[in-house]
Amino acid sequence: MRFLLFSLVCAGLAFFSLTQARAAEPSRPVLTEAVSLDLLSDWLGESKNKITIAYTLDGTYVSEGFRAEYAHQVVAVVPQLRRGAYKSSVVKIVFFWNADLGWFIAEPATIRGVDGMRICSERRGYFEIP
Numbered sequence: 001m002r003f004l005l006f007s008l009v010c011a012g013l014a015f016f017s018l019t020q021a022r023a024a025e026p027s028r029p030v031l032t033e034a035v036s037l038d039l040l041s042d043w044l045g046e047s048k049n050k051i052t053i054a055y056t057l058d059g060t061y062v063s064e065g066f067r068a069e070y071a072h073q074v075v076a077v078v079p080q081l082r083r084g085a086y087k088s089s090v091v092k093i094v095f096f097w098n099a100d101l102g103w104f105i106a107e108p109a110t111i112r113g114v115d116g117m118r119i120c121s122e123r124r125g126y127f128e129i130p
Contacts, residue, residue: 029097031072036103037124043105044078048129052077053056054090061094070097084128100124 033053041048050052054075072095079086095103102122109118109128116130 028058029070029103031058031074031095031103033095036072036074036076036095037101038090039095039105039120039122040074040076040078042126043093044091046078050079061096066094071095072103 037048057073061068081091104121108117111130120126
């Protein structure tokens, strides 16, 4: 009887420790509309109140054999100046997440005549790497 009781207690403790370990796993980072608007505003040079987010798709991003686990595609309507008049344009931008930058947008760019990167991030703001 003691052995059975001891076995049940051990099994219960093992189950409890497994469920606690699972609860401690980080959840997927969530891209809020406020963060999306902040980053899009900085990235596109438009004020937040002129940008309308149509929808956001949550998923992973795969390109040239590289896989980003945390990615969102944001589709927004943004006014852009063309031929002296503002016209609405639909933009699709992929947001990525990592622990250092938080949510960010990045693209290759030519900076002062050399190849580099433009990055706009939740934690570090807009910056360029020449």
